[in-house]
Amino acid sequence: MIAPGTLRPRALYLHVPFCERLCPYCDFAVHLGGAGLHPRYVDAMALELDTLAETGADPAGAPLTTVFIGGGTPSLLAPELLERLLERVRAGFGIAPGAEVTIEANPSGITSEAAVRWLAAGVTRVSLGVQSLDDDVLRQLGRSHDAATAVAAVERLRQAGVRHLSCDLIYAVPGRPAATFARSLERLLTLNPEHVSCYELTVETGTRLHRQVVRGLVRPPAAAAALRQHWWAVDRLEAAGLAQYEVSNFARPGEQSRHNRVYWRGGTYWGVGAGAHGHLAVPLARRLGMPVAPGAAAVRCWNQRSTPRYLAQVEREGQGRAGWEGVQAEQRRLERWLLGLRRREGVRLSTVHARAEAPQLAAAQLVTLDRERVRVTRRGAEVLDQIALRLAG
Amino acid sequence: MPATPIERVRNFSIIAHIDHGKSTLADRLLERTGTVAARDMTEQLLDTMDLERERGITIKAQAVRIVHRASDGLTYQLNLIDTPGHVDFAYEVSRALAACEGAILVVDASQGIEAQTLANVYKAVDLGLALVPVVNKIDLPAAEPERVVAEIERVLGLPAGQTLLASARTGAGIDQVLEAVVERVPAPIGDRAAPLQALIFDSKYDAYRGVIIYVRLMAGRIAAGTQIKMMAGGASFTVDEVGIFRPQMTLVDELAAGEVGYLVASIRDVRDAKVGDTVTNLEDPAAAPLPGYRQVTPMVWAGLYPVEGDAYPDLREALGRLQLNDAALTYEPETSVALGFGFRCGFLGLLHLDIVQERLEREFTLDLITTAPSVAYRVTTHDGAEILVDNPAQLPDASQIDQICEPRVEAELLMPRDAVGQVMELCQERRGEMLHLEYQVGDRALLRYDLPLGEIISDFYDQLKSRSRGYASLDYELRAYRPAELVKLDVLVAGSRVDALSSITHKNRAQLQGRRLVERLKTLIPRQLFEVPIQAAVGGRIIARETVPALRKDVLAKCYGGDITRKRKLLEKQREGKKRMKRVGNVEIPQEAFMAVLRLEQS
Numbered sequence: 003m004i005a006p007g008t009l010r011p012r013a014l015y016l017h018v019p020f021c022e023r024l025c026p027y028c029d030f031a032v033h034l035g036g037a038g039l040h041p042r043y044v045d046a047m048a049l050e051l052d053t054l055a056e057t058g059a060d061p062a063g064a065p066l067t068t069v070f071i072g073g074g075t076p077s078l079l080a081p082e083l084l085e086r087l088l089e090r091v092r093a094g095f096g097i098a099p100g101a102e103v104t105i106e107a108n109p110s111g112i113t114s115e116a117a118v119r120w121l122a123a124g125v126t127r128v129s130l131g132v133q134s135l136d137d138d139v140l141r142q143l144g145r146s147h148d149a150a151t152a153v154a155a156v157e158r159l160r161q162a163g164v165r166h167l168s169c170d171l172i173y174a175v176p177g178r179p180a181a182t183f184a185r186s187l188e189r190l191l192t193l194n195p196e197h198v199s200c201y202e203l204t205v206e207t208g209t210r211l212h213r214q215v216v217r218g219l220v221r222p223p224a225a226a227a228a229l230r231q232h233w234w235a236v237d238r239l240e241a242a243g244l245a246q247y248e249v250s251n252f253a254r255p256g257e258q259s260r261h262n263r264v265y266w267r268g269g270t271y272w273g274v275g276a277g278a279h280g281h282l283a284v285p286l287a288r289r290l291g292m293p294v295a296p297g298a299a300a301v302r303c304w305n306q307r308s309t310p311r312y313l314a315q316v317e318r319e320g321q322g323r324a325g326w327e328g329v330q331a332e333q334r335r336l337e338r339w340l341l342g343l344r345r346r347e348g349v350r351l352s353t354v355h356a357r358a359e360a361p362q363l364a365a366a367q368l369v370t371l372d373r374e375r376v377r378v379t380r381r382g383a384e385v386l387d388q389i390a391l392r393l394a395g
Numbered sequence: 396m397p398a399t400p401i402e403r404v405r406n407f408s409i410i411a412h413i414d415h416g417k418s419t420l421a422d423r424l425l426e427r428t429g430t431v432a433a434r435d436m437t438e439q440l441l442d443t444m445d446l447e448r449e450r451g452i453t454i455k456a457q458a459v460r461i462v463h464r465a466s467d468g469l470t471y472q473l474n475l476i477d478t479p480g481h482v483d484f485a486y487e488v489s490r491a492l493a494a495c496e497g498a499i500l501v502v503d504a505s506q507g508i509e510a511q512t513l514a515n516v517y518k519a520v521d522l523g524l525a526l527v528p529v530v531n532k533i534d535l536p537a538a539e540p541e542r543v544v545a546e547i548e549r550v551l552g553l554p555a556g557q558t559l560l561a562s563a564r565t566g567a568g569i570d571q572v573l574e575a576v577v578e579r580v581p582a583p584i585g586d587r588a589a590p591l592q593a594l595i596f597d598s599k600y601d602a603y604r605g606v607i608i609y610v611r612l613m614a615g616r617i618a619a620g621t622q623i624k625m626m627a628g629g630a631s632f633t634v635d636e637v638g639i640f641r642p643q644m645t646l647v648d649e650l651a652a653g654e655v656g657y658l659v660a661s662i663r664d665v666r667d668a669k670v671g672d673t674v675t676n677l678e679d680p681a682a683a684p685l686p687g688y689r690q691v692t693p694m695v696w697a698g699l700y701p702v703e704g705d706a707y708p709d710l711r712e713a714l715g716r717l718q719l720n721d722a723a724l725t726y727e728p729e730t731s732v733a734l735g736f737g738f739r740c741g742f743l744g745l746l747h748l749d750i751v752q753e754r755l756e757r758e759f760t761l762d763l764i765t766t767a768p769s770v771a772y773r774v775t776t777h778d779g780a781e782i783l784v785d786n787p788a789q790l791p792d793a794s795q796i797d798q799i800c801e802p803r804v805e806a807e808l809l810m811p812r813d814a815v816g817q818v819m820e821l822c823q824e825r826r827g828e829m830l831h832l833e834y835q836v837g838d839r840a841l842l843r844y845d846l847p848l849g850e851i852i853s854d855f856y857d858q859l860k861s862r863s864r865g866y867a868s869l870d871y872e873l874r875a876y877r878p879a880e881l882v883k884l885d886v887l888v889a890g891s892r893v894d895a896l897s898s899i900t901h902k903n904r905a906q907l908q909g910r911r912l913v914e915r916l917k918t919l920i921p922r923q924l925f926e927v928p929i930q931a932a933v934g935g936r937i938i939a940r941e942t943v944p945a946l947r948k949d950v951l952a953k954c955y956g957g958d959i960t961r962k963r964k965l966l967e968k969q970r971e972g973k974k975r976m977k978r979v980g981n982v983e984i985p986q987e988a989f990m991a992v993l994r995l996e997q998s
Contacts, residue, residue, distance in 0.1 A: 015956050030957075202952040225948035250952055265956050279957040302960050327960065336970075337963050344954060362981060366925050386950040388924055391966050391973075 009283055010058055012098075013068045013264040014091065016047065017275030018076035019309050022110075025144045026214070029206035031277025032074050033309035043309070044083045046316040048090040050274050053320040055094030057289050058272075058282075065096030068261035069103045071125075077107035081119035088123045095272075097124060102260045104129055104168075109155035110147040117162030127166035127259075128159055129199070135189040136182050139175055143203075149189070156193045166257060168197035173235060174228035175203050176220045183231050184238075191242050196257040200235050201250050202228050229384055247346045249383065266341045268334070270300070276312035276322070279304045287326065298328025332394075339390035348377030355395035363389060398616070398651035399472040402582045406611065406655055407527075408476045408492060410516055411501035412509035416531040419563040420501055420572075421459075421475060427569050428461045428473075430641055458596075458609055458655050460639040465577045473576055474655035476596065476611075478515070483744030485870045486689055490596045490671050492518055493687060494611030494655060497525040497580030499572065500547075504530045504538035504560075507546050514868025516551060517809050517839070527575045528553050534562040550811070550838045583613075585652030590681040591615030591623070593650075593658075593674040598665050600719035604636075606662035607644075610674060611655045613685055618649035622677035623660065626684035630667045631677045632660035665722040691723050693741025694873070695852045696785035697748055698729060698766035698895060699755070700737030702975055702986065706761055707736045713759035714738060717751060724751060729786065733895045733979045734764060734989075739786055742768070745852060764977060766895045767992035770849045773800040773876050788894035790883045793934045799899075800876035802848040805830065808859070810867035811838045817862040818842060825850035826879075826901065846871070847879065849899070853992075884909055886916070887930040887937075889982050898992045909939040912992060917941040919988040927982050 019033040020040065033039070069091060076084070084105070091097060104127040105120060117128070134140050135149040147155075159167060169190055173183045190198065205212050205222055214220040222228075236246050244252035248266060251259065264271055273280035280303045284294060287301035294301055303326035306312040316322045329337070335353065342349035351357050351374045360376050363369045368382035368389055376393065378386055411417035425431040461473040478491040492498065498519045502508055519526065528547050530540045540560050548555045559575060561568030593610040601607050610617075617623070617637055624631040638646045639656040650656045662668055670691065673684035701710050714726045725741035742748040748768060755761050771785040775797045784790050790799075806827075810818055812834060819829065822844045831843035846855075851871065859867050882905050886896035896916075900908050909931030916929045920943050931939040951962055976983040 204952045229948055249950060249954070262955065265954070265959065271956060273956060277957065279960065281956065281959075304957070304960070333963060333967070336966060337959060340963060340966065341954065341959065363924070366981070368924055384948050384950060385924055385946050387962075387966060388946060388949045391970060392924070394970075 009270060010064070010286060011270040011272045011280070011282065012064065012066055013261055013269065013271035014066050014070070014095065015261075015271055015273045015275075015278055015280075016069065016071045016076075016087065016091075017073065017273070017278040017305075018043075018071060018079060019074040019276045020078045021073070021075050022078070022108075022146055023144065024210075026210035027143065027203055027206070029209050030074065031307045031309075033276070037078070037080075039309070039313075040079055040083055042313060044079070044087050046313050046322070047087060047275050049320055050316050050322055051090050051094045054272060054274065054290070058286055065098040065101070066091070067098050067101050068264060069097065069101065070261040071103075071105045072129075073106050075108050076105050077112060077116075081116050081123070084120060084125075085123040088125075092124070102126055102166075104259065104261060106131065107155075107159075108147065109152040112155040112158055114158045114162045117159050117164060121163055127168065128164050129168040129170065129197075130155060130159070130195075132156075132169040132190060133172045134175070134183075135186040136178075139172075139178055139182060139186070142175065142178075143172065153189075153193065156195075166197070167195045168199060168259065169193070169195045171198060171200045171235075172203050173200065173231040174223050176222050180227070180231050180234065184234065187235060187238055191238075195244075196254050197259065198239055198244055198252045199250055200232075200239065200252065202232060233380065245346070249344045249386065263345075266345050268338055268341055273303070273305065275305065276309045277305055277307040284328070290321075292323075292326045294326070294328030297330060299331050299334040300329045301326055302329055303327075336390065336394040339394045340387065343376070343378050343382075343386050343390055343393075346377070348372075348375045349393075350374050351376060353395070356393045359393050359395070363392065398587070398649055398654060401585060401587065401651070401653040403469060404472045404474070404583055404653040405497065405576055405580045406474045406476065406495045406583060406653070407497040407499060407576055407580050408478050408495050408519075409499045409501055410478070410512060410519060411531075412503065412506070412512045415501050415503040415506065415509070415512070416563045417477075417501055420499070420529070420531060420561070420569075421477065423563045423566055423569050424461060424473075424475065424573065425459060425642070427566070427573065428463045430459065430461050457642070458640050458657075459642045460655065463573055463577065466574060467577075471577050472654070473573075474611075476655065483742075483746040486691055487597065487670055488515060489518055489522070489687070490594065492522050492524060493685075494594055494596045495519075495524055495580075496583055497527060497576065499576065500526050500528045500551075500553075501531050502528065502543055502547060504532045504540045504543055505535060507543050508550055509865055513550075513811075513839075513866055514809060514870075517868065525580050526551075526553060527572070527579055528558040529568070529572055530558055530560050531563055533560045534565050534567065583653035585612065585614045587614070587616055587652040589614040589652075590679050591617055591621070591674065591676045592681045592685055593617060594685050595668055595670055595672045595674060597670060598668040598722070600665055601659075604659045606659075606665050606668050608658050608660075608662070608668045608674070609655075610650070610658060612650050612652045614652050614681065615676070616649050616651045617658060617674070623658075623674050624677045624680060625667065625669075626673040626675055626680070627688050627690075628667055628669055628672055630662075632662055632667075634658050634660045665718075665720060669722055689872075691743065692873075693723065693725050694743055694848060695745065695748065695768040695770055696739055696741050697768040698731060698734065698737050698764075698786065699726075699740050699752065700731065700734040700764045700766070700895075700977075702762035702764055702977070704735050709759065710738065710755070710761055710763070713755050713761060714740070716759075717754060721751070723747065731766070731788065731895045733893045733984075734766070734977055737764075741785075745856075762975060764895075764986045764989050766989050767898055768852055769899060770802050770852060772802075772849075772881065772899060774798070775800075784899075787883055787897040787899045790897075790899060793882070798878050799881045801879045801881060803845055803874050803877050804848050804851065804871040805874045806844045806846050806851065806869060806871040808842040808844065808867055808869055810840055810842070810863050812840045814863035814867055815840050815842065818859065818867055821855070821858055821862055822846060825855060845874065847901075848873065882933050884912070885932045886912065887928075887932060888916075888920070888984065889925070889927050889980055891980050892932075893979050893984070895989055896992065905933050906938055909933070913939045913941040915991045916988055917943055919991055920982070920984055922946040923982060925981060 021032045103125050106129045132152045137148045239252040270281050282301045305322040306324045312322045364371045409417045457477040459475045463471050478488045530543045533540050544555050544558045592614040593612045597609040621634045636659040671688040675681045723743045726738040729739040776795045827844040827846040833841045880902040884898050913929045926945045927943040929941050930937045976985045
């Protein structure tokens with residue numbers, strides 16, 4: 003885990019909230035329709051970037067090593083808007099040679115021309131929201147694309163020269179047998195992605211899916227069934243050369259997402275755009291106008307979630323913050339376990355409490371202890387959050 | 396203020412079921428007589444502790460002097476003595492009633508007579524009190540005053556013509572109630588020239604003045620400077636102050652026979668002024684104490700442990716402070732393998748335990764675990780030693796035990812005739828032996844049973860109420876110890892014995908009890924990282940087993956930059972919940988589990 007100290011973040015998350023439709027399971031900050039709003043939104047992000055860079059960019063000039071443009075659907079942005087956005091990032095913070103710059107994209111509407119321009123603008127990696135390669139499941143998930151579109155999108159991205167491709171896949175879809183998911187995964191493997199994010203469909207409060215579940219219209223699979231799909235996927239992906247390096251993430255050698263590893267290692271990052279979260283060192287947060295009580299080990303901050311509110315605030319004040327909190331040492335310890343245990347590398351024992359707990363968990367075969375390093379076993383991975391709680395004390 | 400002539404004193408209490416309007420009626424009497432100005436009224440003036448107001452029960456007795464100008468033009472001193480309302484405090488009730496000559500019986504105009512009413516009416520009748528029946532809440536739409544008046548006549552034998560109709564809420568009929576108290580409650584009889592005899596019917600501790608003793612004078616006089624002596628307790632004091640409650644404490648020059656008030660005499664400990672004791676002159680004492688004194692002793696014991704070990708000194712201090720005001724509470728340090736350092740406390744009964752626990756948690760902000768209550772057993776070992784065991788965990792190994800004797804009580808149960816069968820059945824189930832059955836006037840039957848105390852401390856009272864549809868009442872007194880075939884029922888959680896979950900039970904019931912206990916624990920112990928076997932054992936032999944399956948899945952699918960704060964907060968909340976659990980070995984056991992033994996019958 004990187005000690006936040008006075009270091010400035012070398013990672014940047016940019017949130018583009020626009021979507022063509024609302025997926026029933028999604029609880030991210032999204033804004034429907036209105037391409038007319040895109041230029042204004044990119045201007046606002048540029049303004050926020052400038053403000054942060056003015057106070058917070060490293061005077062020594064250490065540039066960003068990872069940028070992640072997530073959403074929403076960032077691929078909806080016209081290439082020139084994306085170019086403008088990355089230009090501002092480069093101007094304010096700098097982007098290191100060989101940095102990882104990821105954009106999330108939806109299969110529908112992807113053209114080779116656009117992808118070529120993304121790459122020219124500095125994008126190095128595309129994360130494609132395939133979700134499934136079964137048309138019925140895609141319809142059920144409320145996606146705008148079908149399986150053929152997804153396959154075509156991969157081909158176009160490859161044609162454009164995208165060398166680092168990640169595909170999202172969802173399992174544990176209500177009412178769908180494991181075999182349906184297995185077929186999707188097999189088909190996905192034929193597309194040879196360098197990276198796969200394979201998620202259990204999570205019922206998030208406030209989503210349409212949640213309301214359906216509450217009303218009894220939809221019944222999510224039992225925990226055991228969901229886990230069976232999970233472990234099947236892990237085995238299958240590993241066999242295909244995609245090693246699991248985090249609970250839901252798999253990569254060929256050298257293809258792990260550097261940006262996401264910053265999160266799981268407890269590193270600092272900037273968050274720009276509606277609903278974006280940042281994680282900053284305390285002195286930096288103070289300089290940016292976020293006073294925290296003494297004793298805080300780091301600061302987590304977040305922007306206005308609603309796009310109109312974000313726009314209004316940034317245009318008025320140059321920043322879009324909705325709130326922040328000082329993370330106390332004890333909370334940080336919990337985060338360290340919660341995030342660190344998700345990684346294949348595991349976490350190094352550092353507290354007396356954890357040293358006392360870990361052997362008990364190891365005896366119950368929930369974790370393995372390799373000298374000072376704690377890693378969850380398969381069984382442990384199923385109840386990882388509880389193990390984190392136990393080790394954090 | 397000089398003493399009122401004895402013929403113009405009236406001492407009475409109000410008997411009523413829990414929400415039939417006792418407190419509202421009392422409030423209205425105070426207001427109507429100008430004892431309390433309307434603007435100073437808080438609802439339920441007499442119930443002073445928050446806990447009492449919330450639960451609608453009275454824990455400590457109260458006494459208020461009302462001055463009333465009656466229709467005969469004379470001014471009367473009316474002393475309203477409020478009584479506690481639960482079997483745990485049955486003795487306190489009897490002493491409060493013994494301080495009265497009459498009682499207002501309040502019955503809800505739509506509900507009719509209910510259990511609590513009946514039990515206390517019987518007590519009042521036995522003490523020879525004059526009853527003034529009042530049907531209350533006649534203003535409510537569901538009121539059926541005629542039916543209730545007839546019921547009072549049928550069940551209690553009180554002539555319909557004597558029953559008053561009132562609404563404490565609107566104030567209707569309140570004047571008639573006051574007049575009836577003056578007319579029907581006899582004036583006290585007592586020789587004011589004789590040596591002092593004052594009945595202590597309650598006491599409370601005040602940080603500034605020491606113990607405040609509530610007294611009813613039966614003979615003689617008392618004033619500041621009087622040298623007094625407790626006839627049962629033996630301690631002697633000099634009176635600093637005498638006074639009355641209006642309802643706030645008000646000094647008077649003296650109290651004389653027939654009157655009710657308080658006295659303060661620099662007494663530091665409530666145990667020097669026990670309820671039921673007689674206060675007399677030190678120099679010229681009364682020939683005999685007033686009848687009916689009973690040493691109030693704890694009947695049940697339970698361990699009280701702080702959830703967090705470092706709160707132990709706070710718990711010790713809180714118990715010390717509660718005891719100042721509660722002569723029946725005892726405590727001494729004990730340790731448990733499972734729970735750490737705590738106290739073994741003695742209580743009058745379960746409600747008393749409940750109240751003490753709640754006051755500790757509320758007034759002293761302590762987080763507590765209470766272990767299952769137990770009675771005290773006399774155990775004789777093979778080497779001839781006799782030990783008193785009030786904590787099941789302390790019971791010697793069965794191989795060392797020659798004999799275990801359990802405390803038995805003589806219970807007096809009053810109920811309507813048609814509930815006799817049900818109540819007898821309950822008593823038989825609880826290893827009772829019937830001593831006496833008698834059908835009395837009206838609808839009433841009396842049952843006397845010899846019962847093991849251990850069988851009635853748990854849910855006997857609740858069962859009694861439910862099987863008699865609320866009408867049966869219970870009073871009991873400790874009689875003797877008798878040998879019984881008792882065994883210790885141990886509980887093993889994940890293979891280790893949890894001392895705080897042990898209980899002592901009859902051999903024949905151990906199997907059933909053990910089965911129910913593990914079933915209950917299974918529902919109370921949340922799923923953990925591991926499978927948790929729960930076993931019940933008698934003398935090392937497993938008699939029942941259940942398993943809490945391991946937690947199946949608890950892991951977030953997506954955990955990126957924006958998810959971290961939210962997820963951490965969720966876990967922090969869970970961690971707070973876990974703090975209220977006790978970790979025994981690898982297993983987290985919630986507070987309620989330690990009381991599971993007690994709540995078996997309800998499950």
